[in-house]
Amino acid sequence: MSRIYDVAVIGAGVVGMSILRELTRYRLKVCCLERMEDVAEGASKANSGIVHAGYDPIEGTKKARFNVEGNNIFADVCNELDVEYKMIGSLVVAFDDHEINVLEELLQRGKRNGVKGLEIKGQEWVFANEPNLSRNIKAALFAPYSGITNPYKLTIALFENAIQNGADVIFDFEVCKIEKDGNYFVVHSADGRFVKSRLLINCAGVHADEISKMAGSKLFKIYPRRGQYYILDKPEKMPVARVIFQVPTEKGKGILVTPTVDGNVLVGPNSEYIDSKDDTATTQEGLDEVFEKARRVMPSLSKRDVITIFSGIRATPDTHDFIIEEDENIKNFINVAGIESPGLTSSVAIGRYIAELVSDKLNAKINLNFNPYREDIKRFSELSDGEREKMIKLYPSFGNIVCRCELVSEYEIVEAIRRGARTIDSVKRRTRAGMGRCQGGFCLPRVMDILSRELKIDKTHITKFGKNSYILTEKRWED
Amino acid sequence: MEKYKVVVIGSGPAGLAAALESFKNLDDKKVLIIERDKFLGGILNQCIHPGFGLHYFKEELTGPEYAHRFIEQVIESQIEYLTETHVIDITPEKEIVAVNKKGLKRIKADSIVLAMGCRERTRGAIITPGTRPAGIFTAGQAQRFINIEGYRIGKKAIIVGSGDIGLIMARRLTLEGIEVKAVVEIMPYSTGLRRNIVQCLDDFGIPLLLSHKLVKIHGRYRVEGVTIAKVDFKLKEIPSTERFIECDTVLFSVGLIPENELSKKAGIVLDMRTGGPVVDNTFSTSQKGIFACGNVLHVHDLVDNVTLEAQTAGRYAAMYSQYPELFENNIYINIVAKEGIKYVVPQKLNKTFVQPFVLRFRVDNFYKDAVVTISNAGKVLIKIKKSILTPGEMESIEISQKILSQLDFSNDIVVSLQNI
Secondary structure, three states: OOOEEEEEEEOOOHHHHHHHHHHOOEOOOEEEEOOOOOOOOOHHHOOOOEEOOOOOOOOOOHHHHHHHHHHHHHHHHHHHHOOOEEOOOEEEEEOOHHHHHHHHHHHHHHHHHOOOOOEEEEHHHHHHHOOOOOOOOOEEEEEOOOEEEOHHHHHHHHHHHHHHOOOEEEOOOOEEEEEEEOOEEEEEEOOOOEEEEEEEEEOOHHHHHHHHHHOOOOOOOEEEEEEEEEEEOOOOOOOOOOEEEEOOEOOEOOOEEEEOOOOOEEEEOOOEEOOOOOOOOEOHHHHHHHHHHHHHHOOOOOHHHEEEEEEEEEEEEOOOOOEEEEOOOOOOEEEEEOOOOOHHHHHHHHHHHHHHHHHHHOOOOEOOOOOOOOOOOOOHHHOOHHHHHHHHHHOHHHHOEEEOOOOEEHHHHHHHHHOOOOOHHHHHHHHOOOOOOOOOOOOHHHHHHHHHHHHOOOHHHOEOOOOOOEOOOEEOOOO | OEEEEEEEEOOOHHHHHHHHHHHHOOOOOOEEEEOOOOOOOHHHHHOOOEEEOOOOOOOOEEHHHHHHHHHHHHHHOOOEEEOOOEEEEEOOOOEEEEEEOOEEEEEEEEEEEEOOOEEEOOOOOOOOOEOOOEOEEEHHHHHHHHHHOOEEOOOEEEEEOOOHHHHHHHHHHHHOOOEEEEEEOOOOOOOOOHHHHHHHHHHHOOOEEOOEEEEEEEOOOEOOEEEEEEEOOOOOEOOOOOEEEEOOEEEEOOOEEEOOHHHHHOOOOEOOOOOOEOOEOOOEOOOOOEEEOHHHOOOOOOHHHHHHHHHHHHHHHHHHHHOHHHHOOOOEEEEEEOOOEEEEEOOEEEHHHOOOEEEEEEEOOOEEEEEEEEEEOOEEEEEEEEEEEOOOOOEEEEEOHHHHHOOOOOOOEEEEEEEO
16 A cells, blocks of 8 residues: 555544545545544544534534535435435423523524524424423424434445545554655654655544644644433334434533434433543443433433443534634644534535645546445345345345344344454444344354454454454463 | 244243143144254353252253253254244234245244243443443353353453352353452342352352442453442442452343343233233233243243243143134233232233142342232232242242132232231
8 A cells, every 4th residue: 555645634533534535526645544443433433413403503603604514415415325314303492481592592593504494382382293301391492404313324434435436544543743754744653654645634533632733733722521321222112203402501502312313212411521532431420410401301211221321522622613724834734623513414514625625725636436325234124024035045144133132134244344344343333233222242242253254363353442452362262 | 934833932941841842732743943043042052050950850950951951852852943043023913024044934823932031231221330441241241252152251350240140150250260359239138049159259259249339440442440339228329438449351240131022023011020021821921822931021040940931831832722712702810919029920810721820929129037928809828938038039839729719710819028
């Protein structure tokens, strides 16, 4: 692999991958450098998965612009990439007059941002449409163009499509030094590898300020802000039809209750500034806070239905807005930093904006071979019995169910590995094997068998998510 | 569509015993077992410790040995079975859709026995805070990796939960050269058998920390340790009793949940307390011709009891497939769990089959010197004194012909507990 590129992107989150994919529309040699073993290992795997309408950000900000633009093109991008996106609408619920005033402010702000369809609905409408919500709710702001998606599946789809179109993604590449060599940036990884690139884009998420500093660029600060979540088992009947927000505070959009595109219920997040940028621990206090506040909105919420808990870290910038700009002193170094909420919604629009900016700067020609379409893995759980039968005829492994909670077949796991999954978590995010109610209790050893066979490695070398996350420590006997 | 008299789903101890008993009682011996794993025997295959069969065989066997005795009979009788075959749907009309590498199969059964067993509760289900590194296992996963695949899962471990499985795994890890730092139990008592506490912990010097809770898991890539704390009688953490224990492995053995996703698809009514179907004394569920037994019905502590229960279910399943009319228009008496009793199985007595049966139940707390009574129409029919009762131990009481003859069929049967 040649190590000289036109553009290198640091960070394989949803923003980095969106930029990478958009760059492949041009005849450019592009790569992404990622410190972990897979894409979406940071904030992109642990957020609410909401496609926001755009009434939250203050007008005139980059957040407002990219949110609304992102929302407008989200469906098209998901359609091209075969990623689930459901425009289910959202409600911001208000419990008193003060909160109703906030709804009014949000409505006006949304209108100024160009958000369509916003309406304040009364109690009666709310209970008729969301019968499981608290009777103490007085009114709600309805945003019909809000939606839900799966954030890591979008990131994976962008990654696969970028690869299809000729991009490179270099994993396990932890950037430790950035030098200038003539017209090139030389980006070094901790293990001695390096990459040269004419243009460098910093999408390092919560670590973006460190990367910026390494490049000698403007000093800004990213504060890690953690949010904790519950995932509930797939209910027989979804308790809410829309994304249910509470009135936002200065700490963010607050705790929500929403269906996920996969059919679970998601509850969270709270918001707390933390010291370490990689501290994705959940805490008793945080979890208690989330549950208490969520029950205020939906009193029937039960801990019995919880199948897992997790936390995600938002990259909150000290500038109070997305940082999306070329450094005025360092030519060809572009910071795309501080992309906290609504970052997922904005990611696809940011990708387009940056790709246009870069192609102008580098005078890049259009890549006529660019193929915007990517097909998802065929999923046993989503097919009819007739289609299943046809698939099993073609691929017998489609009839071998590995994950019984989520009905994931061996075929899907092999296909995920073929597309780049190397770890238990990367198989999980691509196939849902291990994401069900038994959380891999049954399928973990079976997924390991398949990884070991397909990658031709011993099971002691299989990790949960790279680095030292080994599952097994020693082989005791041969079969 | 293929047709069978009885189809048994699952080939653990319940499935094997139900299939054998159905087979014995059928004239037209069309019985099929469907198993999703490679081998018959279910989870017994990975339970290589002894202690199985003491009641049923009057000798001490390992899990695979216990299963083998039934598997041999299944093979000798030439009962049909499918392995690596996954049932994806059961309809109330008793049509089964199963899938394997050869394709999708549709099977029509005259009666079905559900014997899918249970799954383990996880770290997430009990909402354990902390990071999510590698090195966190359920007891069942650890058992499979160690006993079947021959791997070591770590060097220093903490076990959460002191039921029999947790205790047995403490010994198993120790024998594999993994240091077990402690077994942490949130309740003030272990739900495991006394002999397991002695043989699995005391003999190896492993501490059992009662009234302790795992409050946090540490470690970014692999577990680096846990924080534990004492809890009060409300199971609430007592401040400033936290203690860090260094380890690279956490093993959760915190309970089992009957696996009834298929039962729900078939429209079967479930009992919130057992997590399994509501059944009568024929082990018939709310869907006529669908029976349930073993851990899919309620979680057992002894496999011997599973076998006995499954034999009854298998016998009635065979009867249903030959004489379904016997199961039409049945009338039931409810069997109700009252004070001190967490649940009873069966939950109903079928008036058409007033035959001696075993009532199984669990108590809802730890009791010393108590009396369990079974009464009907205000009359106490059975009264049994017990010096110790714990939620971890399943109790059984035989309902004999003599007792049945005294029943007032217009009233519930009530099971309750009184302190002496």
